[in-house]
Amino acid sequence: MKLLVTGGAGFIGSAVVRAAVQRGHEVVNLDALTYAACLDNVAEVADSPLYVFERADIRDREALDRILAAHAPDAVMHLAAESHVDRSIDGPGTFVETNVAGTFALLEAARAYWTRAGRPEEFRFHHISTDEVFGSLGPDGRFSESSPYAPNSPYAASKAASDHLVRAWHETYGLPVVLSNCSNNYGPFHFPEKLIPVVILNALAGREIPVYGSGENVRDWLFVEDHADALLTVLTRGRPGRSYNIGGEAEARNIDLVRMICRLLDARRPEAAPHERLVTFVADRPGHDLRYAIDPSRIREELGWRPQVTLEEGLARTVDWYLANRAWWEALQARDGVGRRLGTVA
Template sequence: MTPLKHGLLLDGTARVLVTGGAGFIGGALLRRLLVDTDVTVFNLDKLGYASDLTGIEQLPQAADRHQLLQVNLTDAEATAAAVRQADPDLVFHLAAESHVDRSIDGPAVFIDSNVIGTFQLLQAVRSHWQQLPAERQRRFRLHHISTDEVFGSLGPVGRFSETTPYDPRSPYSASKAASDHLVRAWHHTYGLPVVLTNCSNNFGPWQFPEKLIPVVILKALAGEPIPLYGDGANVRDWLHVDDHVSALLLAATRGRLGESYCVGGHGERSNRQVVEAICAVLDQHNPQAAPHARLITPVPDRPGHDRRYAIDPSRIEVELGWRPTHPFETALASTVAWYLEHQGWCQAVRTRAGFDGERMGAPGCQAVRTS
């Protein structure tokens, strides 16, 4: 199957609402919509600590076709008003608190944002959808974006699929599992036209520098110890954010209503393998500081750290013709190069957020978040 061009996928769609569009994945989706389509994009975001609009605002298309709606989804009235203002034909729901270590230290905000926020959005979107004219109502969809972490932890074999039972192990993954269940319930009870996706670990440009790949890059550049949880053998399935965006557009417009699609990059790597690969790329860019791998420093593991995630993306590949096009090694090299060129941005967003790389989730240890 030959993938459709994005303009054809969104043919007949004029107004798109993206929640969490100032985040990493939401921002990548917004940039794709602005560059490759003619839709008007409404960006509903509370502008939290990791939010940033730099990558969006630098696009000339943003001046006319991007509108920021600064709203916290937990505010029912403000959310309903924002949905009415956007008057969308399509909704992508990406807004979420997403860092496992932060959820260990402060689970309440994850319940508020991911569960209550999703509930308030569903109520507002249902009201909007029910009053649409028949043709727009027929075409309308809500796409809820979730994570593979809702499935729990795998052993050395097997992969997650759409039929894997839910088994969340952290406050973060439990809150996302709850939001998934709410979306499905609103589909089955009220008929709301929804599609769901569960993705693996994303990486690429413009990711807030508290996740594994950007933190390792910045630590290595500074000549600081590169902390690594436990034995470093925890495995994740890595997916370049641009491949994820392509999957989101296909699922939202061509996916079967009420169904979910697992999105993974065929990129299983242990955390140690990822860190060592980053160090090898940095050795090429900065040979006088090589070997950067000498900076890798094991630290105590995170409580309840899931051992392995891996996704079987067969359904979205067979039904929708999606394939990842960014091999891990080349995508990692381009991502490292991007961060090397944007160290000023990294420092600016960290300073604005008041984040200096401190460990969360296990007080007294210095380590990086990996999911």
Template sequence: MTDTILVTGGAGFIGGCFVRQVCRQPGRRVVNLDKLTYAGNLDSLADVPEDRHVFVQGDICDYEHVATLLAEHQPSAVIHFAAESHVDRSIDGPLAFVQTNVMGTASLLEALRRYWTALPSPRREQFRFHHVSTDEVFGSLGETGFFTETTSYAPRSPYSASKAGSDHLVRAYHETYSLPTLITNCSNNYGPYQFPEKLIPLVTLNAAEGRELPVYGDGKNVRDWLYVEDHVDALLTVLERGRLGETYNIGGDSERTNIEIVRSICDLVDELQPAADGRSAHDLIRFVKDRPGHDHRYAIDFSKIETELGWRPRMSFVDGLRCTVEWYLSQREWVSRVQSGDYRRERLGLSAATIG
């Protein structure tokens, strides 16, 4: 019997990687619900076998549509990636983030509750709902310390606040209705197929084209970087063996300042695609006004998932960054296809800085 997983947001960066991995596993099938907004595309799923993958365009806010999909496909698990996910966009347009991340998750949870309640035993006992979240819900760290599963929430952007709201809703459905839930909070992901508004693909493509490389503030904000394939391995581990009602932090053990990232990419672009005029990509770096509410540092303690479930990241940041930069430099046609008409790698997130 084929095991069906419903994936929300499976045409996005992390969701797409999850779909590709699951569809390579014998006996598994994915129903992929995605709205196909600007960051969602099907190019990254072109090689997924059609008999393993059912794509459905739709919105998680559409309760009736979600309920129909659940009844039709009878999934044994649901993993929830669908979200507005870019901090700068949340500064420019916060209400879209509340609508999708909070209201959409609430609508999805209610459809799942009704579906799960009606399942016969033992399918009811085997069902899982896995909510994928972010370390940004915890706010900002100082120079030392790490986020753990018990760190208090302190979101500082509309994006992180909306994700915090969705996390709380998932926990509430577990506590109130006993819905079998799992939550993971991950650090910054990177790798192939990421929409080019995020730091690593944005800097890679701009450097390759000789365009300026804007760096917020002094560039010393710190993030922990997680290769997307490692993240998906962790997600599958939690989905299959995680304790119900628990939260697991997933980190890459790769803290870097933003300026370190930018300079490392410049080194790789200079090596892999040297400019015809001999200039270095480093000459393109420009320090610009900082983003409003820019968190100083994120760092993940992933000892819980390592101790309980035996997972830890395998890809080193040095190797992962090289693989990623090489991929973007060789996939310019993919980049041109996925970019929407209203995004051309311009700076976003200026609204709060220009009001008042």
């Protein structure tokens, strides 16, 4: 297939680009190269004849029309988004512009392209979203595809809005869409403002490791390469109009996750052990959801997919990757907001 991947220089998008090229798909990587994007993320496939890069903003309808006409993709995988909850608290407007208006522009461009092509049934528009649209869980239960939407952060609200637009374009215009909502991703190339890279990099530098509140918040962790595999499965085998929840089947409290990483670093950097001494509890994030957990029954039963990487294995691989790729993350340290506490304005 020929795929147009938006946000392909970001964390999850680049994993999709790498996996797709390695499997023989042609990939057009469309990215605006905002602060969290890095073309080094796709360096291993950049010289492949199957790979093309287009720098463009998904809000730019003229650019979208040009790129779709020039490359004639079989599918659009829409991953471009503002995604950091703390940044959405400080500046929600950017999230509405990119995640809502940008998705609208991309849907309209894709619909026009699909219509001009004769409305082929095999075309797909795959919208990639988050479990945060469902809000917060108590100690029990898991999110299914029929869970009501109840977003609690500006980021989650903007993604919920984009999900609704995609569903509406399928029901109203017949655009062949599939949707997926994933749990928290982690792994190589994770931008160093998110929890796991913050823990690793602060520990390596001997700085305080900030843990929001009491660290009781629970997340279901999904290794990014597992997620890329799931997304390509949904794209190629999912039913149009259907949504699929993708989880890692690996719930952990934030404090327990942090301690696991510290133990991994103790084994690899014993001279600085114990790294857990650096853990510092800080003021909680406003509106911090207590727990997310995914029920992956549909994707397992309908498409035969389930995660392959355990949390223990994935964390070890992630820690080792950061230790081996200092030049990658050091180059990102000076980017706006990195290493600074955000999201306290509320």
